[in-house]
Amino acid sequence: xxxxxxxxxxxxxxxxxxxxxxxxxxxxxxxxxxxxxxxxxxxxxxxxxxxxxxxxxxxxxxxxxxxxxxxxxxxxxxxxxxxxxxxxxxxxxxxxxxxxxxxxxxxxxxxxxxxxxxxxxxxxxxxxxxxxxxxxxxxxxxxxxxxxxxxxxxxxxxxxxxxxxxxxxxxxxxxxxxxxxxxxxxxxxxxxxxxxxxxxxxxxxxxxxxxxxxxxxxxxxxxxxxxxxxxxxxxxxxxxxxxxxxxxxxxxxxxxxxxxxxxxxxxxxxxxxxxxxxxxxxxxxxxxxxxx
Numbered sequence: 343x344x345x346x347x348x349x350x351x352x353x354x355x356x357x358x359x360x361x362x363x364x365x366x367x368x369x370x371x372x373x374x375x376x377x378x379x380x381x382x383x384x385x386x387x388x389x390x391x392x393x394x395x396x397x398x399x400x401x402x403x404x405x406x407x408x409x410x411x412x413x414x415x416x417x418x419x420x421x422x423x424x425x426x427x428x429x430x431x432x433x434x435x436x437x438x439x440x441x442x443x444x445x446x447x448x449x450x451x452x453x454x455x456x457x458x459x460x461x462x463x464x465x466x467x468x469x470x471x472x473x474x475x476x477x478x479x480x481x482x483x484x485x486x487x488x489x490x491x492x493x494x495x496x497x498x499x500x501x502x503x504x505x506x507x508x509x510x511x512x513x514x515x516x517x518x519x520x521x522x523x524x525x526x527x528x529x530x531x532x533x534x535x536x537x538x539x540x541x542x543x544x545x546x547x548x549x550x551x552x553x554x555x556x557x558x559x560x561x562x563x564x565x566x567x568x569x570x571x572x573x574x575x576x577x578x579x580x581x582x583x584x585x586x587x588x589x590x591x592x593x594x595x596x597x598x599x600x601x602x603x604x605x606x607x608x609x610x611x612x613x614x615x616x617x618x619x620x621x622x623x624x625x626x627x628x629x630x631x632x633x634x
Contacts, residue, residue, distance in 0.1 A: 431516045506574055
């Protein structure tokens with residue numbers, strides 16, 4: 343009897359043990375080791391030459407202009423991607439909210455870029471944005487509009503990367519919002535129509551509150567993902583021109599060989615920024631989310 347009770351007590355822990363082992367090996371341990379490396383002047387070739395320097399790496403981070411440049415680029419990129427994707431996803435979801443064969447076809451077309459490798463997409467856009475032979479400038483010339491340097495100019499490079507990121511990810515978020523809109527009971531809209539509520543007031547007072555959990559989820563996920571952008575920058579610009587697209591993760595990547603301790607400290611700072619933003623989101627916005 344005691345063995346049976348012991349087995350029932352241990353069973354839940356045994357069932358979650360593989361998942362907990364994975365979390366420890368691939369999440370907790372790397373985070374702890376990252377913090378450990380950030381406190382050292384670490385030599386990858388000869389660990390014996392590594393020395394403990396405390397918070398010197400962090401002091402160096404906040405004294406370097408290139409870090410603040412990368413941070414400002416990342417903040418601008420994140421703000422652009424999050425705002426544009428949220429607005430466009432919401433507009434497209436409202437448009438595609440009604441069930442029809444045409445809308446299903448459009449949804450599939452919008453979602454397709456999300457399942458394609460971002461490297462492939464970046465290479466295609468890299469060709470389209472070529473200033474002399476690219477498709478985009480060809481279209482602009484055809485309509486008599488001024489052309490752009492796109493990725494070759496420090497003024498437009500970051501906006502060009504934002505454009506590619508929004509185009510690639512928007513389909514996923516549109517499908518989430520379409521599913522949320524279709525789950526709203528029609529009787530709620532019928533009641534609003536009986537009260538002679540305008541379409542704008544219905545959207546503001548009914549639709550937005552009803553899909554607020556999905557909007558909040560998208561906001562948090564996109565903010566975290568945008569702060570960690572790397573592959574698009576690596577393929578399209580390499581952080582240039584003149585560090586105009588050098589984001590924090592790419593900044594860490596550039597410093598990985600010369601000073602692994604400094605790169606690790608930058609990773610800790612990035613992790614702290616994302617944690618702080620997530621906390622602020624939950625602190626300020628979670629109460630405004632309407633859960634059915």
